[in-house]
Amino acid sequence: MHGVRRDKQSKEAIEARKQKEQSKIREYLALTDHVLTRKKNKDYTREALETTTQLLQLNPEFYTIWNYRRLILLNGIFPKSSPTEINDQLSDDLSMTTVALRAHPKVYWIWNHRRWCLENVPTGPGSEGDPDYLGWRQDYWKKEMFVVEKMLDVDARNFLAWSYRRYVLASMPVPRNPKTELAYTKRKIEANFSNFSAWHQRSKILASLWAKGELDEYQSKESEFELIKNAMFTVPEDQSAWIYHRWLVGAGRDKGILEREIDVIKMLLDEQPDSKWCMESMVHYNLLLIKNHSSNVDVPKLTQECRSFLKELRIVDTARTRRYDEIEEELGA
Structure with missing residues (x-):
């Protein structure tokens, strides 16, 4: 930048930085080799789990290591654990991925591991019919909705977060009122008419409500045409509104x-x-x-x-x- 003084680094400083970077690369490669060797040997111990944690913190896109981590949990950790201990381990994994998502919000494998964790939550203590029986699962889904909303507050167009949100909504033990979700998508759209994922989410909810007869299709479509008109006139160069408009018009059988x-x-x-x-x-x-x-x-x-x-x-x-x-x-x- 003009007007900003640039301090010239000495040859020693440049060499020191280079050596430090090379050292990190060597450590990463050695750790990778160590973890893959454990995987090859089908090491499903707690120690092996800890090595996957270390490696995934360095490289959360290493899907092979996520797969190995799940094998360790399924074959080594869970068989020796009580439901409460399994629940605690899954909570730890979700916390680990929450931290990872803050730095890497668009890495699919992190979201995928969260989904796997939720699908392996054991039922709570007590017998079926006991209010606590599904308590753990209900708590998880509430927390997931909170996490995904926080992620969308940071980046409202994160398509992986929207996809995960649809998964959470479809899986909640106590279904969320679809009209609540409609209100949420409208807030996101009005904040940014270029939010294609929010438009897409809205179309999915409306189509479902219309198919079930839970919302008057004609009246709600008229409201949608007003919403989309505002978007088209505000950001005419953005494709999101136009794609949604074509979806609303449909096959064009209504001449009027x-x-x-x-x-x-x-x-x-x-x-x-x-x-x-x-x-x-x-x-x-x-x-x-x-x-x-x-x-x-x-x-x-x-x-x-x-x-x-x-x-x-x-x-x-x-x-x-x-x-x-x-x-x-x-x-x-």
């Missing part, structure tokens, strides 16, 4: 909705004449009108509009010229 949404996009196109997503959507929805309502629309006019938009798209989006050629081929002569 199609024409209304086309008018909305035309308004935005007047403000953003070079918008790739506006033009692509105009082509997409015009094609739906032609396909589903050809007897009630001006097909030649819509076809010409599509050709005009495709011509512009080839200019503003040169990387996808071949795709636009294929779309035009669908229009025929």
Whole structure:
């Protein structure tokens, strides 16, 4: 940076740093060799478990070592442990992965190990029907929801955290009210309209509620169109809102909705004449009108509009010229 003094390091300092880095590499390679040797020898002792902890703290993406850790637990630790001891060990593993996620929030293998831990939680003390019987599991799921929400507070678009959240919601012993989750996704979306994962989560919940008849589809869709309209006009260049909009419109069998949404996009196109997503959507929805309502629309006019938009798209989006050629081929002569 300009104006910032850079202290020149001495040759001795540079060499010392180099030696330190090489020493760390040698230690890491030696530890890796040691752990893999234990794995080859099917060492499932507590000492072996501790070596996997050390190695995974250095490299949490080493999926082979996560697999080995689970083998140790299943074959060496759990068979000699009481349900309470197993519960304590799994709690320790979850704490270990929580620390790892703070530094590596997008490493799949860490999230995967958390899921494995939850799937191996023993039932609580007492007999079936006792309030404590499932108490441990219920507590775990509540804690997991807290952890994943904290992770999404840090990075609201972490797709691995959203995927894990869906897993937690589907697995909770006492199901969460889906409308509570709808409210959560709306908060995340309104904080950042470009949050594709939140839109995706919202579509999953709505589809489920509509399929079960637990939410009026027409009325809720109208509310969604208002929400998505705000997003489209706020960040017209972001694909998240446009993909969700197409999901809402669906197969385009409702002519009234199609024409209304086309008018909305035309308004935005007047403000953003070079918008790739506006033009692509105009082509997409015009094609739906032609396909589903050809007897009630001006097909030649819509076809010409599509050709005009495709011509512009080839200019503003040169990387996808071949795709636009294929779309035009669908229009025929």
